[in-house]
Amino acid sequence: MKINMTQWMEGIIRQRAVTAIPIMTHPGIEMNGNTVREAVSDGKVHYDAVMTLMHRYPESAAAATIMDLTTEAEAFGAEVTFSDIAVPAVSSRLLDSVEAIHALQVPSLSTGRIPAYLKTNLMAAKAIQDRPLLAGCIGPFSLAGRLYDMSEIMVLIYEHPDAAHTLLQKCTDFIEKYCQALKATGANGVVMAEPAAGLMSNDDCLTFSSEYVKRIVDHLQDDTFSIVLHNCGNTGHCTQAMVYTGAAAYHFGNKCVMSEVLKDVPSTALAMGNIDPVSVFKDGTPEEMRTAVLELLESTKDYPNFVLSSGCDTPPHTPPENIDAFFEALKEWNR
Numbered sequence: 001m002k003i004n005m006t007q008w009m010e011g012i013i014r015q016r017a018v019t020a021i022p023i024m025t026h027p028g029i030e031m032n033g034n035t036v037r038e039a040v041s042d043g044k045v046h047y048d049a050v051m052t053l054m055h056r057y058p059e060s061a062a063a064a065t066i067m068d069l070t071t072e073a074e075a076f077g078a079e080v081t082f083s084d085i086a087v088p089a090v091s092s093r094l095l096d097s098v099e100a101i102h103a104l105q106v107p108s109l110s111t112g113r114i115p116a117y118l119k120t121n122l123m124a125a126k127a128i129q130d131r132p133l134l135a136g137c138i139g140p141f142s143l144a145g146r147l148y149d150m151s152e153i154m155v156l157i158y159e160h161p162d163a164a165h166t167l168l169q170k171c172t173d174f175i176e177k178y179c180q181a182l183k184a185t186g187a188n189g190v191v192m193a194e195p196a197a198g199l200m201s202n203d204d205c206l207t208f209s210s211e212y213v214k215r216i217v218d219h220l221q222d223d224t225f226s227i228v229l230h231n232c233g234n235t236g237h238c239t240q241a242m243v244y245t246g247a248a249a250y251h252f253g254n255k256c257v258m259s260e261v262l263k264d265v266p267s268t269a270l271a272m273g274n275i276d277p278v279s280v281f282k283d284g285t286p287e288e289m290r291t292a293v294l295e296l297l298e299s300t301k302d303y304p305n306f307v308l309s310s311g312c313d314t315p316p317h318t319p320p321e322n323i324d325a326f327f328e329a330l331k332e333w334n335r
Contacts (some may be wrong), residue, residue: 001129002190002293005226007134008288009248009270012061013305017334018297020059020327021272021307022281023191023251024314025066027323028053033083034077036316040068043119050124051170052219054131054137056320059327062132063156063183065120067193067230067313072138073146074106074112079236085316093149098156099162101148106174108183118181125186132188137178139194139210142285143171150196157200157208164208171270179220179227189226192216195312198255205241221248228272232312239264254279254311259299267305275326281310282318286325 028049029039038045054063067086070088074080081091095101109118138146143169145153147263157164157301169275179190197209213229221227229242232253239261242250252261252273275281280292293308300306308330314323 001125001186001188002224003132004223005132005188005248006223009226012270012307013268018330019061019307020309021062021064022060022310022314022323022326023064023067023312024053024310024318024323025043025049025064025084026316027318027320028056028312030316031056031320036088037082037084037236039111040066040071040088041116043116044124046120047123047127050120050133051127052066054128056181056289057323057327060131060309062134063124063128064134064191065117065124065136067136067191068117069142069146069193069195071113071117072171072178075107075114075174076147077107078147079138082115086135089314091128093147093152095148098160101163101167102169104147104167104170105139106170106177109177116179118185121182121185121187125188132307133186135182135185135187135190137175137182137190137192139192139197139209139229139231140168140171140175141200141209142194142196143255144168145196147171148282150199151265154199157204168208168217169214172215176216176219179216183217183220188224189228190246191228191230193230195231195233195253198231198235198253199240200238202238202241205238205301206244210241210244213247217246221246228270229310234261236261244267249307251309252311257307259303260301262303262306265305265320267325270305270307272307272309274309277310277314280313281322284322286321289325290329292332293326297330297333
């Protein structure tokens, strides 16, 4: 459904009640009796999980597809390991030299599981009429790290910065092409996961991540399509670099203090986060969830642009009763 995302976000900031958008798909996969492997490979299974959660949690202000940090790397040719019970993982580095970076070709959108993800978003965008649909993609630096190896790329940016920029440009070209296709499906925005950028200083994050994210934002973001920049590696030290991108919204992990990072986010942009997806959502109790949510809401009450969320994609085996407690605590607060 065509939603004016600028007006939608302005409405969230203007209203008195706090809005919630947890990033979650895995609970829906399990509710439907499917495996992670099936959902990340089959667009229809993935779509079914999104729809199950949409119907079960009408309080969520947006629907979201899976945060899969292997899809784009696989399209480039990286080897990916799949599991029935865990998220996919890149199993070995694709590039091992500066020469390999220069030889790397930007793939087409018909490669790997990209078509399955486009199918999910196309089906969901048609079916969901009451709230925005947020697709998912990886960020440029995180993709480069998966292709070159995460620790090796940290060395590369200091020893061969020109080669690092060449790789980042190729990653950015593909991500932008993919986001353009996601936008064409009717998705209302994309959550761009750039956690690896949190491993760098604010200055390096600006140079090797934000400059590239900004290109995508400048080319694609408009009233119908918002970019939500997610960086759960940020402990608060690179929020300014994130904000430089001009994204419509910023999504923070549980490593940072939400009331502190909110000081660096423009009042016109949404700041989303940051209940711990593992220790609270997956491994906590409903009572621990209630306490965590109420404490977070108390600490962020002076910021109308705050949106309650998980600190990252909720992992497989997250108990539904903890998600229920998340929304119940929000309801209690808003009363």
